[in-house]
Amino acid sequence: MRKTALGIILLLLAAGAAAALAARAQAPSAETILDRVDRNAVPGTKIIVAEMTIHGRRDSRTIKAKSWIQGEEKAFTEYLDPPRERGVKMLKLGDQLWTYSPDADRTIAISGHMLRQSVMGSDMSYEDMMEDSKLRQAYEAKVSGEEACAGRPCWVLEMTAKAGETAYPARKAWVDKERYVVLKEERYAKSGKLLKTLEVKSVVSKGGRWIQDRAVFRDVLKPGSGTEMVILSIELDPVIPDVVFSKASLRK
Amino acid sequence: MIIPKLALRNMLGAGIKTWLNAAVLSMAFVTIIGAQGLYRGWDADISRIMTAAEYGGGQYWVKGFDPYDPFTLQDAHAAVPPALTERVEAGKATALLYVPATIYPGGRIRSVVLKGIEPGQKALEFPSSALAGSGAELPALIGNRMAKAAGLAKGDTVTARWRDARGSYDARDLTIVEVMRTSVQSIDEGQIWMPLQTLRKMAGMPGEATMVTLAKDIPAPGAIPGWDFKGLDLLLKDIRDLIAAKQIGGSIVYVILMFLAMLAVFDTQLLSIWRRRKEIGTMMAMGVTRGRAVALFTLEGGLNGVFAALLGAVWGIPLLAYFAKHGMTFTSEQADSFGMAVDKGIFPVYGAGLVLGTTFLVFAVTLIVSYLPARKISRLKATDALRGRMS
Numbered sequence: 098m099r100k101t102a103l104g105i106i107l108l109l110l111a112a113g114a115a116a117a118l119a120a121r122a123q124a125p126s127a128e129t130i131l132d133r134v135d136r137n138a139v140p141g142t143k144i145i146v147a148e149m150t151i152h153g154r155r156d157s158r159t160i161k162a163k164s165w166i167q168g169e170e171k172a173f174t175e176y177l178d179p180p181r182e183r184g185v186k187m188l189k190l191g192d193q194l195w196t197y198s199p200d201a202d203r204t205i206a207i208s209g210h211m212l213r214q215s216v217m218g219s220d221m222s223y224e225d226m227m228e229d230s231k232l233r234q235a236y237e238a239k240v241s242g243e244e245a246c247a248g249r250p251c252w253v254l255e256m257t258a259k260a261g262e263t264a265y266p267a268r269k270a271w272v273d274k275e276r277y278v279v280l281k282e283e284r285y286a287k288s289g290k291l292l293k294t295l296e297v298k299s300v301v302s303k304g305g306r307w308i309q310d311r312a313v314f315r316d317v318l319k320p321g322s323g324t325e326m327v328i329l330s331i332e333l334d335p336v337i338p339d340v341v342f343s344k345a346s347l348r349k
Numbered sequence: 350m351i352i353p354k355l356a357l358r359n360m361l362g363a364g365i366k367t368w369l370n371a372a373v374l375s376m377a378f379v380t381i382i383g384a385q386g387l388y389r390g391w392d393a394d395i396s397r398i399m400t401a402a403e404y405g406g407g408q409y410w411v412k413g414f415d416p417y418d419p420f421t422l423q424d425a426h427a428a429v430p431p432a433l434t435e436r437v438e439a440g441k442a443t444a445l446l447y448v449p450a451t452i453y454p455g456g457r458i459r460s461v462v463l464k465g466i467e468p469g470q471k472a473l474e475f476p477s478s479a480l481a482g483s484g485a486e487l488p489a490l491i492g493n494r495m496a497k498a499a500g501l502a503k504g505d506t507v508t509a510r511w512r513d514a515r516g517s518y519d520a521r522d523l524t525i526v527e528v529m530r531t532s533v534q535s536i537d538e539g540q541i542w543m544p545l546q547t548l549r550k551m552a553g554m555p556g557e558a559t560m561v562t563l564a565k566d567i568p569a570p571g572a573i574p575g576w577d578f579k580g581l582d583l584l585l586k587d588i589r590d591l592i593a594a595k596q597i598g599g600s601i602v603y604v605i606l607m608f609l610a611m612l613a614v615f616d617t618q619l620l621s622i623w624r625r626r627k628e629i630g631t632m633m634a635m636g637v638t639r640g641r642a643v644a645l646f647t648l649e650g651g652l653n654g655v656f657a658a659l660l661g662a663v664w665g666i667p668l669l670a671y672f673a674k675h676g677m678t679f680t681s682e683q684a685d686s687f688g689m690a691v692d693k694g695i696f697p698v699y700g701a702g703l704v705l706g707t708t709f710l711v712f713a714v715t716l717i718v719s720y721l722p723a724r725k726i727s728r729l730k731a732t733d734a735l736r737g738r739m740s
Contacts, residue, residue, distance in 0.1 A: 154456065208420050214460070215458070258517065260515075261513075261515035261516075261517055261553075262515040262516040262517065263516075263517060264512070264516060264517065264518055265517075265518055266517050266518065266519075286510065286518045286519045286520035286521075287513065287517055287518065287519040288519050288520060288521050290508075290519075290520040290521065292510065292518060292520055318453045318508055318510060318520065319453055319456055319457070319458055320456040321456075
């Protein structure tokens, strides 16, 4: 009888171990997860109307903008609201960035230390905007665990930059297991100090992709509740004329 | 000789009128010398303190570095060449590394430049030794203006974020080990000084520098590929241009003073010629030529300049000597409002050239202003003058 009981226990343990191994075998590799995240995050072209609410120490202010985006290389943004910012435009071509201010009627190249400045006082710097968004290319990753995030089961990915020139040497991301979209992210300095966080509040399905339409980006080194970004409308894969991504369009 | 004697007698005979003119003119006279001396003293002082604390005997800048163009800062670093390394090791120069960064003091964001300097350097009169032996992992030295602007004090820690040589972000907490009092804004505002080796390690720039500053009076070793030598003439040019601009602005005051004094001389001359027309007619009737009459009145007016110089010397020399000895002192806030380095005060410098030049200028202008109304005499008929008419 005792032998039978021991046999059953061993059998159960073996079955449990086998089930765990099977489950592990089913878990996609970190590279696969990053590939799918990149596919979700980097469509061909898109036109977005979004609002950015900057929560400062004393007050909050909201800026509305329309962006025309082509891959990772080209982006053109025009600020629509508030009236003070209306007409300000921004053009990104590869690693170059220009802004146009209608008040001064001048186009300024943003480079050097100006890239460290925040965009419109938000938690996001121009450098953050210039970041290469293809995680798979830039980072080595490993799945360090599974956790629930925003009520969804997630893979926890720890990423280490492949090359020294990557802005954030380390990142930690919580990726939705089903939708392959980042729901939370932490960006670290070389010293291991946490610099920025991203918390996705809402995700919508559009054209077969999952898109984060509400997120809070935060520079943790400064106080405040971060900068909330809300996508009001998004058009995927529209045809955008090349002229949009030219310096001439800044003055139009 | 009779004309000068007569002119002197007439002027002294005019009494209070003469001395009033001389008093007004002496104010312009002393003000010009005082203000010019002040600017000269400022120039000498600023050159001395900036040379001692920042420029040394000149600087080698890595090619492409432009202190007025922050865009150049990120890439402005290179290995220190052997010719300069020798001088650095011999204590005849010091290497400096600049790394742009962002600090977060009290929840605010400030763009700064992290500057690396050897704590033991002797090339500059800079309190870099405060960076040694503090025990802090990342010691930092800041100036009093930077401390005030960022709300930092000795013993505080502040988070700094920067990008290393390859562009990767790093962030660490720096400890303020000392707040230096300096009159040189250009080594203070927006800057955090750190030990050179520490900063090199933090930024991933071993053996590199943005500039090498030679110690005072150390000759430059000549052209070095990849580095540009900037001599003191160039380094101090902006400051000197700024002083010259302030000097021009200041000269408006003494132009106004001179104008008022000259107006008084001119009016006195006009009035004198009008009141003494019969005397002029008598002189001409007695054989004095028009030219000599004009010379007499011009000289009388010109003597105002001489009296002004004498009167100015009486009250101006003690006053200017007092300022030369004690200087013109400012509070640190007042000094900062000048926009450039001012030590404890400005000590005026009066050269012989300045005093003689100003005397000559005042005298020449007085003579011209005196001559202009006196020209009227050259058109005067003796008969009309005797009747008290001005033709």
